[in-house]
Amino acid sequence: xxxxxxxxxxxxxxxxxxxxxxxxxxxxxxxxxxxxxxxxxxxxxxxxxxxxxxxxxxxxxxxxxxxxxxxxxxxxxxxxxxxxxxxxxxxxxxxxxxxxxxxxxxxxxxxxxxxxxxxxxxxxxxxxxxxxxxxxxxxxxxxxxxxxxxxxxxxxxxxxxxxxxxxxxxxxxxxxxxxxxxxxxxxxxxxxxxxxxxxxxxxxxxxxxxxxxxxxxxxxxxxxxxxxxxxxxxxxxxxxxxxxxxxxxxxxxxxxxxxxxxxxxxxxxxxxxxxxxxxxxxxxxxxxxxxxxxxxxxxxxxxxxxxxxxxxxxxxxxxxxxxxxxxxxxxx
Amino acid sequence: xxxxxxxxxxxxxxxxxxxxxxxxxxxxxxxxxxxxxxxxxxxxxxxxxxxxxxxxxxxxxxxxxxxxxxxxxxxxxxxxxxxxxxxxxxxxxxxxxxxxxxxxxxxxxxxxxxxxxxxxxxxxxxxxxxxxxxxxxxxxxxxxxxxxxxxxxxxxxxxxxxxxxxxxxxxxxxxxxxxxxxxxxxxxxxxxxxxxxxxxxxxxxxxxxxxxxxxxxxxxxxxxxxxxxxxxxxxxxxxxxxxxxxxxxxxxxxxxxxxxxxxxxxxxxxxxxxxxxxxxxxxxxxxxxxxxxxxxxxxxxxxxxxxxxxxxxxxxxxxxxxxxxxxxxxxx
Numbered sequence: 142x143x144x145x146x147x148x149x150x151x152x153x154x155x156x157x158x159x160x161x162x163x164x165x166x167x168x169x170x171x172x173x174x175x176x177x178x179x180x181x182x183x184x185x186x187x188x189x190x191x192x193x194x195x196x197x198x199x200x201x202x203x204x205x206x207x208x209x210x211x212x213x214x215x216x217x218x219x220x221x222x223x224x225x226x227x228x229x230x231x232x233x234x235x236x237x238x239x240x241x242x243x244x245x246x247x248x249x250x251x252x253x254x255x256x257x258x259x260x261x262x263x264x265x266x267x268x269x270x271x272x273x274x275x276x277x278x279x280x281x282x283x284x285x286x287x288x289x290x291x292x293x294x295x296x297x298x299x300x301x302x303x304x305x306x307x308x309x310x311x312x313x314x315x316x317x318x319x320x321x322x323x324x325x326x327x328x329x330x331x332x333x334x335x336x337x338x339x340x341x342x343x344x345x346x347x348x349x350x351x352x353x354x355x356x357x358x359x360x361x362x363x364x365x366x367x368x369x370x371x372x373x374x375x376x377x378x379x380x381x382x383x384x385x386x387x388x389x390x391x392x393x394x395x396x397x398x399x400x401x402x403x404x405x406x407x408x409x410x411x412x413x414x415x416x417x418x419x420x421x422x423x424x425x426x427x428x429x430x431x432x433x434x435x436x437x438x439x440x441x442x443x444x445x446x447x448x449x450x451x452x453x454x455x456x457x458x459x460x461x462x463x464x465x466x467x468x469x470x471x472x473x
Numbered sequence: 474x475x476x477x478x479x480x481x482x483x484x485x486x487x488x489x490x491x492x493x494x495x496x497x498x499x500x501x502x503x504x505x506x507x508x509x510x511x512x513x514x515x516x517x518x519x520x521x522x523x524x525x526x527x528x529x530x531x532x533x534x535x536x537x538x539x540x541x542x543x544x545x546x547x548x549x550x551x552x553x554x555x556x557x558x559x560x561x562x563x564x565x566x567x568x569x570x571x572x573x574x575x576x577x578x579x580x581x582x583x584x585x586x587x588x589x590x591x592x593x594x595x596x597x598x599x600x601x602x603x604x605x606x607x608x609x610x611x612x613x614x615x616x617x618x619x620x621x622x623x624x625x626x627x628x629x630x631x632x633x634x635x636x637x638x639x640x641x642x643x644x645x646x647x648x649x650x651x652x653x654x655x656x657x658x659x660x661x662x663x664x665x666x667x668x669x670x671x672x673x674x675x676x677x678x679x680x681x682x683x684x685x686x687x688x689x690x691x692x693x694x695x696x697x698x699x700x701x702x703x704x705x706x707x708x709x710x711x712x713x714x715x716x717x718x719x720x721x722x723x724x725x726x727x728x729x730x731x732x733x734x735x736x737x738x739x740x741x742x743x744x745x746x747x748x749x750x751x752x753x754x755x756x757x758x759x760x761x762x763x764x765x766x767x768x769x770x771x772x773x774x775x776x777x778x779x780x781x782x783x784x785x786x787x788x789x790x791x792x793x794x795x796x797x798x799x800x801x802x803x804x805x
Contacts, residue, residue: 325517328746331748378740393664399736
């Protein structure tokens with residue numbers, strides 16, 4: 142395994158004009174560093190407004206980075222010229238959350254899946270249709286779907302069409318933004334199984350962005366937890382979710398319903414609400430809601446520091462490793 | 474069940490007009506709600522769970538045809554009530570909470586006044602002070618901090634989770650016997666969802682109100698509901714205590730639904746995906762509606778020709794499967 146993509150101190154700020162006409166700067170992503178290896182699956186979790194989607198969109202140049210550096214196989218692709226961007230897009234593809242709005246309703250499935258091939262001059266009128274059928278089959282859809290239109294399909298099928306399109310150019314990395322959150326559970330399982338298979342069979346790497354801890358834990362190796370524009374903790378998925386070091390991770394895990402009625406989590410009740418990304422708290426951004434916060438948290442920004450075993454956390458008062466998040470009750 | 478039912482549905486059947494034809498949306502929906510319990514209704518999109526709630530209060534689209542053997546509530550049959558009598562039940566004795574709080578809240582009226590109004594409309598002789606006192610008590614019960622001042626704010630000044638708690642307070646202000654909550658936490662982040670579920674549980678504990686919790690999220694069900702009604706294609710396929718359902722489901726659909734969630738598996742294991750998709754309501758199979766997707770080893774000719782009724786198994790569990798007495802193995 143070698144490093145595929147690396148993000149260093151990425152910042153994405155948006156300017157917004159309020160009612161008063163005064164300009165506000167929304168610091169949606171404010172210093173995120175990540176890396177992903179070939180054939181690795183990285184999850185980014187966090188709640189609404191934490192900047193996880195903006196991070197994903199900036200990686201594929203759907204948002205313009207304000208600061209920081211994005212490199213792909215060692216080459217800087219932060220602000221690529223047209224040629225470099227084309228080369229990057231061929232290798233890194235994006236899958237959108239909403240399969241309704243990301244497929245053109247007036248195009249057939251074949252032309253949707255063929256579009257990236259056409260755009261990259263890889264479309265051949267003779268062999269093209271067979272390539273589309275091959276892609277459909279890879280995502281578990283029958284060949285006769287090629288001539289139909291998106292409205293004829295269910296949400297799960299549409300999402301698989303979106304994934305087939307993303308696979309058309311044989312990418313090395315997929316960035317998936319909440320790919321299953323619009324889907325029913327039984328259908329969600331079809332799409333997650335597909336993603337796991339693609340990784341095994343094709344050596345694909347992916348970054349999955351989701352608010353769903355169970356989904357992320359199931360399909361990724363490593364996760365990054367985001368809060369208000371920054372990464373607060375990273376590490377192997379099971380370790381981070383079973384033994385969180387950062388109080389925010391612990392609170393997030395504790396608020397997620399366990400998978401069985403026999404399990405109960407010790408609930409950590411967070412006080413207050415998410416502060417505004419235009420005016421984040423000084424020091425640690427989580428300190429206004431953290432029950433362990435002290436003076437130092439208001440003054441010094443905690444750096445994301447490695448603590449061994451592939452784990453890092455950005456906290457002045459991290460939790461003990463031994464703290465379990467789940468308690469199982471013996472069934473009555 | 475020890476407590477007497479406060480609400481009981483018997484044979485609720487609903488036809489909706491689409492184009493020139495009537496389509497059967499609910500088929501013979503039958504279940505009881507006990508006083509002071511939280512009962513979950515789960516199912517995927519289009520299974521009829523929301524329509525079931527709307528049928529109870531007869532908040533139905535025009536040209537809907539509702540037939541029911543009986544919707545029993547406090548000795549009366551809601552299905553046979555005149556509109557004026559029904560209005561005395563709606564919002565007063567049976568409250569309703571929808572997914573999006575902004576469909577309930579008026580954006581240009583102070584939150585507190587809206588709750589006052591919900592009280593005074595059913596208590597015409599109550600003064601402003603009495604109504605406000607009642608509203609504040611409910612806001613405090615559902616965990617709104619600084620209720621007295623917050624009540625004077627407008628909905629846009631409240632966060633999504635706070636708004637949903639205001640809607641719950643509004644549903645509770647007339648001391649109803651039952652609250653119907655349709656996906657009340659689906660639009661909310663995990664930490665906020667947990668707070669809203671706490672509010673519903675506190676209402677049950679302190680006011681003794683029964684809650685019918687409609688959700689697609691089995692995790693939520695597993696943590697708050699004592700019993701579960703599982704719906705598929707407009708009919709009830711299983712009714713069970715939450716523990717029994719998760720540990721030993723008696724219907725292949727419920728079993729598959731429980732095992733299709735990532736949380737129920739070890740990381741990276743294939744998930745149980747239910748192949749295909751739910752049938753169109755206008756084109757239901759003659760036999761069991763789940764038969765075309767069913768992976769049960771017991772599936773037989775009978776499943777294709779004869780529709781199973783919701784009946785007790787040998788050990789008294791309610792399931793609409795011909796093979797309800799066989800153990801449900803889940804085929805991955």
